[in-house]
Amino acid sequence: GDSVTQMEGPVTLSEEAFLTINCTYTATGYPSLFWYVQYPGEGLQLLLKATKADDKGSNKGFEATYRKETTSFHLEKGSVQVSDSAVYFCALRDYGGSQGNLIFGKGTKLSVKP
């Protein structure tokens, strides 16, 4: 079945460091890919998305490119801030497989130190 695998955390970085959180997926159909973020004490929020191969999603300085050849959707940011500390979830929606419901990875906790 459909699944998402993302790098395990926690990840601890200093402010202004470069961030990469790896995400790979398995899907039977043609998925859309998402990154959701969960800040402390808040609900899940959509960070960015890409709906087809080679699309790049971007928001708040974060980027991720939909790579069909490597079935990946790695999250990157060039210079992280303390306010980026949160749990990041990679997810897919497979319209041909899992009836379009979101399938999530386990999450990666990011802590950014000043």
Next chain:
Amino acid sequence: GAGVSQTPSNKVTEKGKYVELRCDPISGHTALYWYRQSLGQGPEFLIYFQGTGAADDSGLPNDRFFAVRPEGSVSTLKIQRTERGDSAVYLCASSQGGGPNYSGNTIYFGEGSWLTVV
């Protein structure tokens, strides 16, 4: 309302008791989802409503879990004979018409109801 609203935010109950969790979706959203998030895990799908009907309940773990959405807006997730393993955050989400098979729909999540069974 402005976002998806869930109540209660926290619930502690004794093993064997009955629990109801309420979700008020974003106004006008016809699709409503319930997910469960255990500690250290990503959210797992439970059930999806399109309007009043449960279009997909394949994620409900067993017959102790049931959800309703009688008027196509507010939904209630009901858990009978709670067990300690039911302890988790229960997330509700909603999206505009077209449901999960419409790629343009963003799914918006509430802050969740944290259930602890002791």
